[in-house]
Every structure is written in C-alpha cells, then in structure tokens.
Amino acid sequence: MAAPAAFSLREVLGAFRGCVTERREVLLEPYLRGWRGLIRFLHSLGAVFSFISRDAEAKVQLMEGYCRGERRERYVSLQAMVQYELASGVVDPHKRSGRADSGCRTVLRLHRALRWLQLFLEGLRTAGEDSRPSAICTDSYNASLAAFHPWVIRKAATVAFCALPPRGAFLEAMNVGSAEDAVAVLGEALPYIRDVYGITQELFAEHRLLDLP
Ligand SMILES: CCCCCCCC/C=C\CCCCCCCC(=O)N[C@@H](COP(=O)(O)O)[C@H](O)/C=C/CCCCCCCCCCCCC
Numbered sequence: 384m385a386a387p388a389a390f391s392l393r394e395v396l397g398a399f400r401g402c403v404t405e406r407r408e409v410l411l412e413p414y415l416r417g418w419r420g421l422i423r424f425l426h427s428l429g430a431v432f433s434f435i436s437r438d439a440e441a442k443v444q445l446m447e448g449y450c451r452g453e454r455r456e457r458y459v460s461l462q463a464m465v466q467y468e469l470a471s472g473v474v475d476p477h478k479r480s481g482r483a484d485s486g487c488r489t490v491l492r493l494h495r496a497l498r499w500l501q502l503f504l505e506g507l508r509t510a511g512e513d514s515r516p517s518a519i520c521t522d523s524y525n526a527s528l529a530a531f532h533p534w535v536i537r538k539a540a541t542v543a544f545c546a547l548p549p550r551g552a553f554l555e556a557m558n559v560g561s562a563e564d565a566v567a568v569l570g571e572a573l574p575y576i577r578d579v580y581g582i583t584q585e586l587f588a589e590h591r592l593l594d595l596p
Contacts, residue, residue: 390427392557392565395420396572402579408460409582411450418443418493421500427556431546434539439496442489449486458486461583465590476591487587488595494583499527501576507550508569516547 398417402409418439425436449458457467464486468474474487481488502523510519521544529537547553554565587593 389558390420390424390556392559392568392572395424396568396575399572399575399579402575403582404460407582408462409579409586410460411446411458411464414461414579415443415446415450424556428548429546431543435543439493442492445484445489446486446493461490461586464490465586465592469590474592474595476595481595485595487592490583491587491592491595494580494587495528495531497576497580497583499523501573501580502527504569504573504576507554508566508573510550512550514550516550516553517544520544520547 395417398413398420401413402417404410422436422439422443425432425439446458449455449464452458454467456463458464468485468487469476474481474485503520506514506519506523507516521541524540524544529540532540548556551562554562557565557568559565559568584593
C-alpha cells in the first residue's frame with residue numbers, strides 16, 4: 384500500500400480557499416478536506432497528539448459519511464445542512480438534549496477548533512523568531528477551545544503542547560520551503576480561514592446553534 388502523502392500547507396490553503404461560494408455558502412467537501420490535511424499534519428507531530436487527532440478524525444469521518452450518504456444533497460454546504468437538520472428535527476436549539484451525531488453539533492466542535500487554529504496561525508506568523516509554538520498554542524487554546532473542555536482534557540492538551548517542536552522546525556514541517564516561505568503561505572491562508580470561521584459563526588448564531596450540547 385502506498386504511504387500517505389506528506390502534509391503540505393498549500394493543500395490546506397487550497398481547500399479552505401475553495402470553501403466559500405459566490406453566495407457566501409460554506410461547502411462541506413473542501414471544508415472536510417482542509418481538516419483532513421490538518422489532521423495529517425497532527426499525525427506527523429507524533430503519538431502524543433493522537434488523542435486529539437482521533438477525536439478530530441472521528442468528527443471528520445462522521446461528516447464525510449453524511450456527505451456521501453443517502454441525503455448527501457442536504458450536506459453540500461453548511462447552510463443546507465443547518466436548514467435540513469432544523470427542519471427535520473435532527474437538531475433543536477430549544478432542547479438541551481440533542482442527537483450526539485448530528486451534523487450541526489459535529490461541525491460546531493470543528494468550528495470552535497477552527498477559531499483555535501486561526502489564533503494559533505496568526506500567533507505563529509507574527510511572533511518573533513525566538514517565540515515557541517508551544518507557548519503560542521497554549522495561549523490560543525486558552526483563548527478559544529479551552530472554554531469548552533473539561534479540566535482533564537485541558538490538562539492533557541496543555542501537556543501535549545509542550546512536545547511541539549521549535550518554531551523553525553515547526554514551520555519547515557509545513558512543506559512549503561523555508562520558514563520564511565511558510566510564514567508567507569500562512570499569510571495567504573489566514574484570510575480564507577477567517578472568512579470560513581466568520582460565515583459559520585454568523586450562521587450558527589442566527590439559528591441559535593452555538594451552544595448545542
Ligand atoms: C496549518 C498547519 C499548522 C497547524 C496544524 C495544526 C493541526 C491541527 C489539527 C487538528 C486540530 C485538532 C482539532 C481538535 C478538535 C477538537 C474538537 C473538540 O473540541 N472535541 C471535544 C469535544 O467533543 P465532544 O466530546 O463534545 O464530541 C473532545 O472532548 C476533545 C477531545 C480531544 C482533545 C482536544 C484538544 C484540542 C486541542 C487543539 C489543539 C491541537 C494542537 C495541535 C498542535 C499543533
């Protein structure tokens with residue numbers, strides 16, 4: 384069997400660039416492809432991150448199942464998915480209980496993680512050469528995802544972040560050339576990630592889906 388292709392930041396950039404349509408809809412196929420690329424990168428960082436990649440992978444897989452399933456036309460975009468799952472009662476923003484496998488709930492977890500990613504990449508791009516990815520990652524996590532995680536996950540995540548390589552090695556692992564090249568590609572990728580995050584946030588807020596249990 385062929386070895387999985389190496390991570391490239393350009394692929395992730397391409398996926399997130401292809402997410403938003405002219406009508407400002409977020410397409411699920413490239414969205415999940417972007418996540419697949421990120422998970423691949425996480426694998427390359429070692430087994431200490433596997434509890435994180437397993438969770439992200441399970442969520443992406445669940446969504447891929449919907450995108451290829453019987454109701455795939457309902458899962459072409461986030462907007463179509465929200466409309467369908469609300470109309471069919473798969474999710475109900477007024478009830479505390481809800482289906483743990485709904486698309487809206489699953490995307491909400493990825494969406495919150497996208498905010499972490501945005502902060503982390505912004506930090507990596509703008510911090511000085513002596514900065515440590517572990518510190519930037521911890522700060523970005525505390526400012527975003529941590530609020531949604533119980534103590535034990537926060538603790539495990541913070542310990543794992545300490546294993547991140549130094550900035551130079553981290554940027555080179557993105558496979559776009561030198562650390563300077565990687566910083567330039569991050570600068571290109573960030574507006575697309577920000578846009579996808581902003582549209583999703585607005586959509587979920589409009590339908591009161593930001594607190595789905
Ligand atoms: C552009 C390349 C450079 C950056 C590369 C970053 C690669 C990151 C890849 C994946 C990010 C992980 C996404 C994690 C999704 C977590 C979703 C979540 O919040 N799940 C929790 C709640 O789910 P339910 O129980 O409600 O179903 C779940 O409890 C979480 C469990 C695992 C721990 C999650 C810790 C998240 C830390 C995020 C930082 C990742 C650190 C990567 C270091 C570069």
